[in-house]
Amino acid sequence: MVLLLIPLATIIITVFMLYQRRWRSNIPPGPPPRFLIGNLNQLKPLWTHSFSEWSKTYGPIISVWLGTQLAVVVSTSDLARQVLRDKDYQLSNRHRTARMTQNGSDLIWSDYGPHYVKLRKLCTLELFSTKSIECFTFMREMEVRSMVMSIFKDLVIDDQKPVMLRNYLGSVALNIVSKLVIGKKLEPKEGKEFKSIVEKETRLPGAMKLLDHALWLKRVSSWFTSDKVFLKHMARRRHWFRQAVMDQEEEYGEREKCLVHSLLVLKQRNELSEETVMGLVWNMLTAGADTTAITIEWAMAEILRNPAVQGKVQHELDSVVGTKRLMYESDIPKLPYLQCIVKESLRLHPPTPLMLPHKASESVHIGGYKVPKGTTVYVNVQAIGRDPTNWRNPNEFRPERFLLEETDVKGQDFRVLPFGSGRRVCPAAQLSMNLITLALGNLLHCFSWTSSTPREDIDMLEKPGLVCYMKTPLQGLASSRLSQELYLELYAKID
Template identity: 70%
Template sequence: MILSKLFIKNHFAVRMHQTCITIFFFLFSLCQSKMDLLLITLITIIIAAVIQNLRRRRSNIPPGPPPQFLVGNLNQLKPLWTQSFSEWSQTYGPIISVWLGSQLAVVVSSSDLAKQVLRDKDYQLCNGYRTARMTQNGSDLIWSDYGAHYVKMRKLCTLELFSLKSIECFRSMREMEVRSVVKSIYKDLMSDDQKPVVLRTYLGSVALNIVSRLVIGKTFGPKEAREFKSIVDRETRLPGATKMLDYATWLSSWFTSDKAFMKHMARRKKWFRRAVMDDEFGGRVKKCFVQSLLALKEKNELTEETVMGLVWNMLTAGADTTAITIKWAMAEMIRCPAVQDLQNELDAVVGSERFMSDTDIPKLPYLQCVLKEALRLHPPTPLMLPHKASESVQIGGYRVPKGATVYVNVQAIGRDPANWSMCPAAQLSLNMMTLALGNFLHCFSWRFSTPQEHIDMTKKPGLVCYMKTPLQTPLQALASSRLPQELYL
């Protein structure tokens, strides 16, 4: 009986395809002009969409909002995709199907289902879904498919950057960079203590300096840092960089061009060779991640494209997300003032005769809670980078077909009481953010003139959770020193 139903189902699909092909060639034989050819193409698309819709109804994929012709659910998505995903999850359940054009996306919004995606079914779902053309063709770590290359790159990054030994080894470097920024703020205050401190500038600087020292063994000069930030900003605004046309494949070939991408990639490669690989640009202070990569490149075990992709992964993922999280933490503390209590904890543990260090972090539970709450409310990447199913897999009792994209809605899971680790770099990033936030609050008192209710906490649409209005009060404040002058000097 089961075999009979399967035969009927498959036979029906085959007959439908044969019918489509027959109709197409019949119409093609009647084609007399380009307009006729365009009409035939449109009819073929319609027939293919009908077949696809019939297949959807017969598969046990997760429920979700009804897709519309050709665009799927793209036109129903709000600028902040996580908002739409969370609303649909309340209607259809913690695992939903969303059609991004012709591409099926499965979104999970609970910690239990996230464990299935990221741990239990990791083998079938660990491939990267590459939508943008700036993903190094999967030769880096973030966008690579599962295989020998992925395993090798992940092991290399874990040993060189994310192990407890590496974190401890670079502790003094992190503290040095944070103290350098603290002294820069103090120097600016000495010149004009009534001038607002643009905190976002200092946060971006300290985050990039820490990560660049860790990854390439040196900091960038002002010119190279500005160029890096400009390139990263440009990437998020290029046509086809995780935009609608990435998913509406029937439109992408008509409206996108390789010219802008080729120009951008040439600019990125030029910056990378000058700022990272050119030893004459500035000596490295000690053995670092890029030196290990270059040693493997010399042995022909890695290509230059892979080296550039891995370094770019670490610089962009590490620097940006660190600064963003501290910005949100500062903004939340203004809306729910608890700075005085937090400073009391810092004074009791650290005192006023020295700067806070990494070793103080375990003794500062309130500071850790503030930072983790900021991460819960405002994860720097509200949606994890998309995964792609390498084979059909069961998640939450539903079938995720081969080739489907799978998203983990981190922002929704953040509201879940269950808590567990998802990121191999979690400890490194937490230490960096806690150290920076703690020093800013320990070394300075911050005053803000705008009332709490006027603070704009709106998020800017995109892969990373930026503030929509970054120049608002939380990032511009009057500061005054709290520690003895000799410490800053």
């Protein structure tokens, strides 16, 4: 017992000295931390809400202690510019906590360096170049039309049954991303298993915020707990990956060019490990499918709460597209109000409201305060998008605000940052915008939507997590807007 107390006492004394040194330094103000656990006990399940409330008290840049780890949170566009542009190089590393991030061998969780640059360049050339985006336009259009037909067929069976949009949106987004990444759509069984694995990850013990951030507690807990659950989950993920991706390696040369084809070539040359290949494919599948479905669901929720917006965008669609055909991706530049709806939804409901955590590779100064080396830095994108100094009536869903001025949402305008900015900006921003606008436009062109409950009762609460799902899946009543012959013609083409 005495031998156990000695290292524990050493840890406590070391941590106390660290606190004392940092409290005396010029770090940003923030809520007083408790010894060893910091501010973890004060955090609400939705961290963005706690950060926003503390910012009103302590200022737009605050210090928050996540256990023994110092985090700095910025909540204004000017401070975001300093983090993501002015001090971008020093703040481009990743803070990895949850064990799902592994050792940073993938793209999303790797530190900024040669490995990250290599993977990002590969993804950009294979998936996200202008040429690549144009080449896969037809595939995206066909998948969106397949979603429209699925909804239409369900309406033929029972047009009074509410449509749970998440089911359709999740499928179309995953189909498109999997076709881009692995050159095929996932089989129903593969897709179901993939979604189950992703959902399981959010409930693993290793994702608990206290164990993730309180290093001393993590070390102590490891003496009494095993990793069996985590290891079993990772074995399940590897098994899925090998069956869905690796076991069909010989087929990739015969398919349309995709990311995995290039990854496997590099793996054969020993330039990439299998762990990196799996991590990169997992990044693309999870991030691409989730964020697309999330954004469209939030946009549809706001539209159901604001029928006038639906009327305006459908008038625009009828004027540009007409009622004799469906909307194509090439129609998007001629549909400014539809584009404004997407931007307004991303402003109010960014898929990752805190971005992913950055980490200081060296000490820097932000907003006049010191950010010590090793500090985790969060950009509160949701708070910035709702900042009244940037936006009039910021909590109101009003797409017209984007008609007044041209606003970039892909990293150049720091008032709205759904895709981040700087070295870690999302490489798929343009592809995401195209897909979101295409899918949303077809939903509104092909169907009229009303809420299955009173508009004021639509649950607009968020589900806690890195990505911001609606807590209650959105349901709406749909009715066909176009001629039945057009749907039948579409059915014949898809079938």
